Amino acid sequence: MKEQKDVLKTPHMAVDIAGVRFKNPVLTASGTFGYGLEFANLMDLHSIGGIVVKGLSMVPIKGNPPPRVYETTSGMLNAIGWQNIGAAEFVAKKLPALRNYDTNVIVNIVGFELNDYLEVTRFLNDCPGIKALELNISCPNVKKGGFHFNKNPKDTYTITAETKKASRNLPLWVKLSPNVTDIREFAKACEDAGADAISVINTFVGMAIDVDKRRPRLRFMTGGLSGPAIKPIALRMVWEACQTVKIPVIGVGGIAGTGDALEFLIAGARAVQVGTANFYHPDVSQRIALGLQEYCRSHRIDDIKEIIGSLRAYD
Amino acid sequence: MLDKKVKIKEIRDLGARNFLLTVNAPEQARLVRPGQFVMMKCVEEVDENPLLRRPFTIFDIHRNARSGKPAGLELLIKDVGYGTRKLVQACPGQMLNCLGPQGRGFQISSEMRNRTAMAFLVAGGVGIAPLYLLAQALIAQNVKPILFYGGAAVADLVLRECFEKLGIETFYTTEDGSFGERGLVTQPLAHYLKTVSRKDVRVYACGPWGMMKAVHALSLQANIPCEVSLEARMGCALGACLGCVIRSKDHSGEDQYLRVCQDGPVMNSRLIDWDTVPL
Numbered sequence: 001m002k003e004q005k006d007v008l009k010t011p012h013m014a015v016d017i018a019g020v021r022f023k024n025p026v027l028t029a030s031g032t033f034g035y036g037l038e039f040a041n042l043m044d045l046h047s048i049g050g051i052v053v054k055g056l057s058m059v060p061i062k063g064n065p066p067p068r069v070y071e072t073t074s075g076m077l078n079a080i081g082w083q084n085i086g087a088a089e090f091v092a093k094k095l096p097a098l099r100n101y102d103t104n105v106i107v108n109i110v111g112f113e114l115n116d117y118l119e120v121t122r123f124l125n126d127c128p129g130i131k132a133l134e135l136n137i138s139c140p141n142v143k144k145g146g147f148h149f150n151k152n153p154k155d156t157y158t159i160t161a162e163t164k165k166a167s168r169n170l171p172l173w174v175k176l177s178p179n180v181t182d183i184r185e186f187a188k189a190c191e192d193a194g195a196d197a198i199s200v201i202n203t204f205v206g207m208a209i210d211v212d213k214r215r216p217r218l219r220f221m222t223g224g225l226s227g228p229a230i231k232p233i234a235l236r237m238v239w240e241a242c243q244t245v246k247i248p249v250i251g252v253g254g255i256a257g258t259g260d261a262l263e264f265l266i267a268g269a270r271a272v273q274v275g276t277a278n279f280y281h282p283d284v285s286q287r288i289a290l291g292l293q294e295y296c297r298s299h300r301i302d303d304i305k306e307i308i309g310s311l312r313a314y315d
Numbered sequence: 316m317l318d319k320k321v322k323i324k325e326i327r328d329l330g331a332r333n334f335l336l337t338v339n340a341p342e343q344a345r346l347v348r349p350g351q352f353v354m355m356k357c358v359e360e361v362d363e364n365p366l367l368r369r370p371f372t373i374f375d376i377h378r379n380a381r382s383g384k385p386a387g388l389e390l391l392i393k394d395v396g397y398g399t400r401k402l403v404q405a406c407p408g409q410m411l412n413c414l415g416p417q418g419r420g421f422q423i424s425s426e427m428r429n430r431t432a433m434a435f436l437v438a439g440g441v442g443i444a445p446l447y448l449l450a451q452a453l454i455a456q457n458v459k460p461i462l463f464y465g466g467a468a469v470a471d472l473v474l475r476e477c478f479e480k481l482g483i484e485t486f487y488t489t490e491d492g493s494f495g496e497r498g499l500v501t502q503p504l505a506h507y508l509k510t511v512s513r514k515d516v517r518v519y520a521c522g523p524w525g526m527m528k529a530v531h532a533l534s535l536q537a538n539i540p541c542e543v544s545l546e547a548r549m550g551c552a553l554g555a556c557l558g559c560v561i562r563s564k565d566h567s568g569e570d571q572y573l574r575v576c577q578d579g580p581v582m583n584s585r586l587i588d589w590d591t592v593p594l
Contacts, residue, residue, distance in 0.1 A: 034555030042318050042414075042553075054555075063572055065591065069550050069558030071367050071398070076550065083557045083572060227366055256363070279551040280356065280366050282318055282414070 011296035012303040013289075015049070015270055017248045018171035018196035020131045022049035022104055022271060025304060026261065026289040029252050029275035030055055030108035030134060030175070031080065032226075033285075035094040036101070043283035047290070050104035052199075052273060053090070055136050057110050058120045060086035070208050070217035075229030075254075076276055077206050079220035082110050082139065087120050091127050104131040108175065110139065114159055121166040133170050135163050135195075138177030138202035140224050150177040153189035160193035171196035173250065178230075178237055179205050187241040187249070197248040199273065200241045201234050227276040228254045235263055242268025242309060256284065258291025265292075268309040317343055320358055321413040323405055324377070324387055331470035332394040333441060334403040337377050337387055340413055344376050344385035349448035350420030350544055350581040353388060354552045357401055358410040365398040368412060370549050372445040372521075372580065374474070388413075391444040391474065417552050418580050421449050421519055421542055423456055432458040432515035437504055437530050439522020440471045445544045445581070447477055449519055454481060461507070462486065465500025465526070469493040501529045508537040517542070520584075524592045531584035541584040547575040564588040 013024040027050040033039060036051040045051070063083025070077045085093075090107075098105050107130050111117040117135065124130055137149035137159060149159045156174070164172050174190045176183060178201040190198050203224025208217040216222075234253020241249045248271070251264030256277035264272045274285045281287075296304055319340060327335040343353070354368035377387035394403050405411070427434070434453050436446045443464060453460045460481075465488040466472045472494060478485055486503040487495025496503060500522070508518075520530040521544035534541035550556030553576070560572035561579070563586045570588060573579065 032551075032556065034553065038551075038553045038555045041316060054557075062570070063557060063560070065562060066560050066572070067548060067593065068560060069548050069556065071365055071548075074364060074366065076367065078550070078556070078558060080557050083560070228363075276366065276550075279556055280363070280368055281412075282551070282553065 009302070011293060011301055012305070013293055013296070015305065017250070017270055018132065020104060020171060024049045024289045024292065025265065025271035026285050026292065027052055027106070027250070027271055027273045028278055028285050029273035030136065032275040032278045035090065036098050036105070037094060039278070039282050043286045045101040045103055047286040048103055049271060049289070050106055050131065051098070052106040052108050052134055054084055055082055055108040055110040055139070056084050056087045056090050056120060057082065057116060058087055058123060060084060060089070065219045067217065067219055070223070072206070072208055072225065073229060075225050075227030077208055077218055077223035077225055078203070079218045079223035081220065084110070087123050091124070095127065095129050099129040105129055106132045106134055106173070108134040108136050110136045114162060117159060117163050118166045121163050125167055125169050130170060132173055132196070133167055134173040134175050134199055135160065136175050136202070138175050140177070140179060140203060140205045140222065150180065150186065153185045156186050157189040157193045160190050160195050164194040173197040173199055175199040175202055177202050178233065178253070183237045184240050184244040187245045191245040191247050195247060197250060197270070198241060198245065199250040199252050200238045201253050204230055204233070226254070228256050230254045231260060235267055238264055238269050239267040239311070255288070258288050258295060261288050261292060262295060262307065265304070265307050266309070266311050268311070270308060316415055316417050317346070318412070318414045319343060320410045323407050323409050323411060325407055326403060326405065329473040331473070333473045334392045334394065335374070335474070336390045336392050336402065338390070338411060338413060339387045341384070341386050343413060343416060344387055347373050347376060347388070347416045347448070348420040349452045350445045351416035351418050352580055353390070353413050353415030353417065354549070355390070355402060356398065356412050357405055358412055365401065367398070367550060368414060368552070369398045369402070370552060370576070372544060373416060374444050374447050375477070376448070391441055393441045414552060418576055419578060419582070421445070421581050423452060423458065424517070427458050427515050427517060428456050429515065431513065433511065434458050434460045435463060435504060435507065435516070435518045436460050437463045437500060437518060437520040437522065437526070438465070439500060439526040440466050441473070442520070442522030442526070442544070443474060445521050446519065447474070450478060450481055450483060454483070463488070463500050463504045465489065467491065500526060501533060504530065505533050508533055508539065511537070511539070520544070524594050527584070528589045528592060528594070531587070531589060534584065542581050543584045543587070544581045545575045545579045549576055552576040562588040562591045
């Protein structure tokens with residue numbers, strides 16, 4: 001009888017990131033889930049730990065000319081170029097509706113220069129309903145700014161430290177680019193600069209060509225590669241980051257199922273973000289949250305935290 | 316809008332790489348308005364390739380033979396690459412992911428709801444896909460549709476018998492002269508647009524970008540409102556990824572990017588910046 005009870009016990013799924021409680025470690029990645037509300041009819045937004053909304057700037061951005069997306073083997077290229085409605089409109093029109101859902105809202109912030117980041121940070125700081133900011137210095141699809149801060153660790157340190165000063169009330173996450181030689185240097189720079197967590201990783205710079213027209217598939221020429229194709233590299237980088245820093249690492253890159261999410265957690269990620277898979281299975285994040293719970297139950301794990309960083313390396 | 320797993324009822328090979336796919340989807344069939352689309356891909360147990368679903372406008376509502384109630388969707392699919400090939404090579408009984416119906420469909424203005432109203436439907440090849448439901452809706456509202464249907468050769472003029480069954484006037488063109496008038500579909504259209512000067516006339520077009528651009532120019536010249544059904548590579552069809560945009564320019568010159576999946580796929584042709592479309 002006692003044994004049966006154990007089996008039926010609901011495992012603890014909550015995790016803590018910089019003092020913010022997430023009901024489970026499954027979030028949706030910025031740029032792949034709009035402002036969240038687009039998916040409200042297709043899944044239960046309450047069921048996931050958090051939503052990282054589309055990157056916001058202080059002033060609305062029009063974005064890049066199309067074509068902006070192209071599917072490649074097990075992945076997709078995008079060069080959206082930060083099209084967004086602006087922070088003020090988000091707070092006025094989207095945030096009130098998002099607040100009705102029992103899930104954490106994290107805002108990804110973008111900018112061309114340091115001041116742009118500081119301005120939008122200061123603005124969002126005082127908005128109730130936002131649980132953290134995610135500093136986007138890793139988007140490969142804008143001609144200036146953004147990615148510039150992720151080219152050497154010194155610049156990453158500077159922008160992180162400055163933005164952290166401006167984000168008085170909210171934890172600051174930094175989303176890192178994989179387009180670097182050694183992700184560990186950047187992870188360390190973020191930690192040293194006072195970041196509360198890091199999201200590892202953003203997209204890889206890629207390219208595709210239409211051989212009949214001899215034109216690039218994307219008007220921007222290059223784009224960010226995402227989807228299952230990048231998962232093994234993302235996982236390696238998350239593992240490396242986890243070996244290097246003590247702040248929480250949030251794993252992102254090609255997660256499309258429960259097994260993928262588990263790999264990142266075992267490698268040491270405190271939470272994961274589901275990205276491109278949202279496009280082709282709008283309720284996939286909910287299914288992964290449920291899948292993690294089922295995994296814990298079937299492996300007799302009481303608390304998801306037991307899995308995090310539990311990788312058993314060979315001697 | 317719903318996300319369902321639906322069963323393939325039939326796949327009909329129409330020739331020239333065109334296929335008519337019929338799926339059982341009663342709940343979704345009830346919601347469809349002319350010009351709307353669905354996102355489709357095969358249900359995969361193991362590897363998912365392609366990843367992304369593909370958008371298709373709905374050709375017709377499949378109805379239950381006995382009750383006449385909406386039972387499924389008919390989609391016209393041209394095999395143009397990996398994603399479409401996988402769909403047309405599927406078998407009856409196989410399951411597909413089906414998201415929709417989605418998007419802004421054709422608008423039939425209240426000015427048109429009378430017996431003198433006319434609608435010019437202009438199709439290039441598989442651009443015929445959204446026009447059949449529209450033709451039925453127009454007839455139901457007492458508007459007279461006239462179809463201008465062009466292709467490279469006669470094999471491209473698929474499903475024209477459906478329109479002929481509706482008893483509507485049709486003009487066919489082929490570039491090789493194998494059927495109808497030799498040349499482009501815009502030739503008979505231009506001729507007809509010159510003969511009308513009424514307020515209750517509309518143009519609805521779907522086809523290659525070059526054709527739609529020309530149809531827009533002709534409509535503008537004739538001062539007749541024109542709606543076009545657009546195609547774009549899409550990520551999500553939910554308005555989230557912002558991948559399927561088209562550049563829009565209003566009369567003040569202010570530009571913005573509109574989402575084909577949400578602000579379209581059917582748009583007023585005057586919203587579009589035709590200088591930047593992918594020709």
